[in-house]
Amino acid sequence: MKTDVFASRHIGIREEDLPHMFKTVGVENLQQLINETIPDDIRLKNPLALDKAMSENQFLNHLQKLSEKNKVFSSYIGLGYHESLTPSVIKRNILENPGWYTAYTPYQAEIAQGRLEALLNYQTMICDLTGMELANASLLDESTAAAEAMTMLFEVRERDQKKNEVIKFFVSAEVLPQTISVLKTRAIPLGIELVIGNHETFEFSTEFFGAMLQYPGKYGQVYDYAAFVASAKAKDIKVAVAADILSLVLLTPPGEFGADVVVGTTQRFGIPLGYGGPHAAFFATKEDYKRSIPGRIIGVTKDTDGNPALRMALQTREQHIKRDKATSNICTAQVLLAVMAGMYAVYHGPKGLKYIANKVHNSAVTLTEALEQLGLYQTNTSYFDTITVKTDAAAVKDIAEQHEINFLYSDDQSVTIALNEATSIENLEEIVQVFAKALHKKGAKIDELKSTSTIPSALQRATPFLENKVFNSYHSETEMMRYIKKLERKDLALNHSMISLGSCTMKLNAASEMLPLSSANWGNIHPFAPIEQAEGYQIMLKELERSLNVITGFAGTSLQPNSGAQGEYAGLMVIRAYHESRNETHRNICLIPASAHGTNPASAVMAGMQVVVTKTDERGNIDVADLEEKVALHSENLAALMVTYPSTHGVFESSIKHITKLIHDNGGQVYMDGANMNAQVGLTNPATIGADVCHLNLHKTFAIPHGGGGPGVGPICVAEQLVPFLPGNPVIKTGGDKAITAISAAPWGSSLVCLISYGYIKMLGEKGLTRSTEIAILNANYIKHRLSGNYEVLYTGEKGRAAHEMILDCRPFKQNGIEVTDIAKRLMDYGFHAPTVSFPVAGTVMIEPTESEGLAELDRFCDAMISIKKEINAASANETNNVLKNAPHTLKMVTSDTWDFPYSREKAAFPLAFVSENKFWPSVRRVDDAYGDRNLICTCAPIEAYMEA
Incomplete structure (x- = not known):
């Protein structure tokens, strides 16, 4: 080789x-x-x-040289993107860990409890900070989340509004420019007329169904939107707010001044800028809209034994079910980034987030005073982290770039400076010196941060947040590392076994491809x-x-x-x-x-x-x-x-x-x-x-x-x-x-x-790309032939071949009382994630092995499927107490003092010899989907629940 x-x-x-x-x-x-x-x-x-x-070595050297062509300036541009600090414990144990980055969407809840818990933490964090009742498990970015908010509010407008063709949507001129552009794209085909204007002078008419605000505004001004929202509500007009997540640690949550939807990005919770992404957007709203909210929602339910379990809730409202009746086509969340952002909040806790937010705000106050000492005029009367200075922008830009600093220049006489978590006193002094040089003056030295606030008392946050136990327990690196590992052990990812999902192509994500992401x-x-x-x-x-x-x-x-x-x-x-x-x-x-x-x-x-x-x-x-x-x-x-x-x-x-x-x-x-x-x-x-x-x-x-x-x-x-x-x-x-x-x-x-x-x-x-395709097709056909006689392949090409994937017909097994879901759950006992279930044909599984899998793993999977077929043959439609219906089998279940099943513990947990070499234990028994939808809980249990326990 x-x-x-x-x-x-x-x-x-x-x-x-x-x-x-x-x-x-x-x-x-x-x-x-x-x-x-x-x-x-x-x-x-x-x-x-x-x-x-x-x-691999040539590529890594090539990429290192390429990366050196990037000029990493101190960036104070803002516009929804800020430098953030990824805690090393999160970087090493999540971002760089295949146990987290190679997992699939948690449709099989029993082998995804770790990720589901991390996402429940994320949803709780979003609900707490925004003051809303319900949050999803992330969207793609702030701008597309804002567009989803607009289309959701368009869908849920009042019946008489629909009857009267109420199709105008107000957008504050303070909204980020990229968000306005995405809103325009979404509005055009739906026939929505965007009206962009000054929210302080705007007066609603009956043609409007909704409005979008930015909090704080794009150049940093923190507005009091209470009167605007009250005016909108008086006319049955719903309001969406695009909010800065870190500012909500100090500012009144939008939910408290009447927002119907709150969106934004969690990028500044420990996620690299990355020239634009990926970052996890958030979307929070009222429980009234739980059937209309786009994206995924993680909910609490129970398993067969009545123990708490997590799952994706209310899936019938999603686009793949509703098809052309759907109001959103979103099918991808930003789970890895949402997990990291949620873990950032777990690691820092409410006190840590307050420390970071206060430091950022105090830096902005300190910089404002230093620049005003130079005779400059700062336009924002109230701000969190972003100030706008009136001066000769071209002169400042020239000197700033010499010092490897980027500001935002909105016009010839304006320089906007958005500070961030990474901003130090030394950075503030560098900024002051840039302006001093432009003015031919000497800048003042900064010895410490001012502790005063410019946020009006009416806009200061009074509500506590992140009071749940999880946000108040893991603040040392040792504790955090172990918590992350505890969750990781509950998830079956590609680092354990093949994930043969049809239409999803779960192939090797090579370490050499991933390493540069940490640079x-x-x-x-x-x-x-x-x-x-x-x-x-x-x-x-x-x-x-x-x-x-x-x-x-x-x-x-x-x-x-x-x-x-x-x-x-x-x-x-x-x-x-x-x-x-x-x-x-x-x-x-x-x-x-x-x-x-x-x-x-x-x-x-x-x-x-x-x-x-x-x-x-x-x-x-x-x-x-x-x-x-x-x-x-x-x-x-x-x-x-x-x-x-x-x-x-x-x-x-x-x-x-x-x-x-x-x-x-x-x-x-x-x-x-x-x-x-x-x-x-x-x-x-x-x-x-x-x-x-x-x-x-x-x-x-x-x-x-x-x-x-x-x-x-x-x-x-x-x-x-x-x-x-x-x-x-x-x-x-x-x-x-x-x-x-x-x-x-x-x-x-x-x-x-x-x-x-x-x-x-x-x-x-x-050659390698072509070979990959050929081997993917070979692997699929190998599985097809190995399973022949046990499972019927529903569709093949004219010469009897599968492409890179195949559909196995499991509908005949109903005569034995076995559903396709039973096969999916039983595969967990063999250490495998189920193939794609009931898509595109109900009662089937769709298998795609990919080119990355070796012959030994293909054979293990086929052996498992053939063994399950023997179990199906032994099953009776009249008897539901069998190894398939009771799957998956947990460690707690198998080691219990009582065993009321007509098969051995060994058959339940170790059905084939290879399983014992690398056993994966599902952490819960089969989850109850219907119970979770009837009793929707989408945030962590309150601290009182832990105290009572």
Whole structure:
């Protein structure tokens, strides 16, 4: 084995494994399998035009040199982004720990209790600080969270408001510019008219359903919004507030002055700037809106024994269930970042947060007084951390950049300075000296921070927060390290065993791809820093865009969408803009196959399109005759077809080029959902099949880890005619010549984690990428053949092959009284996370092994599935006290003095010999979903509950 070839480390299958696997699958070689899986007319004729693969060492050296091209200035730009200090105990034990970053979304609650507890802490923190009743488990960024607030308030407006077409939404001019841009993007297809103005002079009329405020304002002024909110309430107008999370430690919570929704970012709770992300946004609201709140909610329930357990609550309101009736297409949270932010609050506790917030505010007061001694005028009468000074901005900018300092320059006579947790007295003196030089004066020396406050008493926080035990227990590093480890042990992640989730591609997230995320040269760049200061980032991002263009066959890429669902929406909005540019605004019909991902219909509706569902045939393919009929019916108004390829059923449909030509011949564009790109790279591509735009899940195909449910990145790649419409940003120019307004807050989305996909492509190179696809297809077909005779594969290609994933039909087992959920829970006893359950077909599991898994692990998984089939055969529909119905089995259950089950403890906990070598114990028994929804509790227990216990 060549030890310096990354592909041999990333790909789990060894050369010596291939003859056995070929024999099992029934092929002579890999090429035969690929020929029997992928239609010949869409195969690529030439290798991908990518650079030769780097070794891991070469890549790390390359990235180190690239990082040195970034100029890490002291950043006081603000606008929703602030330097923060990540506690080392959190950095080492969560951010750099595969036990946290390789876990999947906690749909299987029994093996995700650690992450669920960390997210419950996060929700509690948000509710406490905002003064609201209910918070979700995070959204993508502050701007998109604000857009979600607007659309939720639009949905829940009063019945008479809907009847009278109340469609205006007021936005204070104090709202962050990137947020206003995202609001514009969301408002247009929904027919919402944004009115941007001065909240202090604005008077509502009956056409308005809601309003958005910024707290504090974008240049730092802390406004008293009580009168504004009261005026809105008097007219049944609902108010959303975008709030700075750290300021809420000292300021009156928005919930206390009447806000209906509070959004923001938790970036300054220990998350690196990362040139824009990823960061966890928060969304808090009233319990009245629990059925409308977007994203995930973690709730408290009980397990089979009546013990407390956690789960994702109220899932029927989510987009994958509601489809085109959904008001949001959000399917990715920012779990890893939310966990870190919640742990930041656990580690510091309420006293620590008060210390940090007071230090930041005192720094702003001290700086104000020092600058006023120079004769400068500071405009903010009340502020938390941000001041605005009237002076010659150009003169200050020149000297500041010489001192490697960035301020915000809103006009020729204004300099805004946003201080942060990392600001020291020495930093304050540097700032004063910059202004002194610009004025040709001598600045005063700062010996200590002023302890006075500029926050009016009416706006000072009086309510206690974070009183729960968890926020008052783990303040030494030893205690914190052990608490994090305690939670980690409750979660099954990729560092324990294969996670064979269909459509989710849980592959290796290589250490060499992850290491650069800890570097200050990558982490401490503000997204709105002058572009010349981010040369390393710019080189990396442009090269990543070029590589994705080559892989997809397209002409342009936008990295801005920070989740797959955002990518879908961005792609459809680009198609919409394209039709508008051709004076074809009437094109609003989006055809979507019945088998499509749940986010597809929701994304189409959000983009202002009307969804028309097309049938699938008995083999799971698009029903071409039905499609032709619907294309003919809607030809004049056809905007787009959304198609997943290979299909959600794990099949390369041979009619795909006929289908895409049909759409183009009738004036539409083809959107390809890139969820299954894992089966295309190097062998075919979206351009070849005839698509015009696709999104790519970098957290699937391109190795960004799932992080327990996020971060995700969902860039869009587009054909030449769509390049001019790629999304822009109001602060830093990006996108096409006719760019649509912003899709997310930062110009290049979650830039920091793009380093991972950049590394994945650079270290695999053309040959490694293609080999990865081939092995993913081989692994899937190997599992298919090993399970043959025990489980029926629902759909296959024309030659009986699966693509990179397959659907096993578990519906026949109902005659034995066994549901697909029982199989999912029993797999936990064997040490495996369940495959995707009941999607896209109810009563099935969808398996995707990926290229990273070795033959031994594939065999362990197959052995487990075959063993479970024997248990199913032994089960009776009349007897529910069996090993499947009682699964999963916990350590407490197996070691109990009483054992009232008709099978042995060994069969329950150690059903196969390999299990005992590396046993994973679920920490709770099967959770009660219905109880959790009927008794919704989404925050930690109050301190009194612990005292009573």
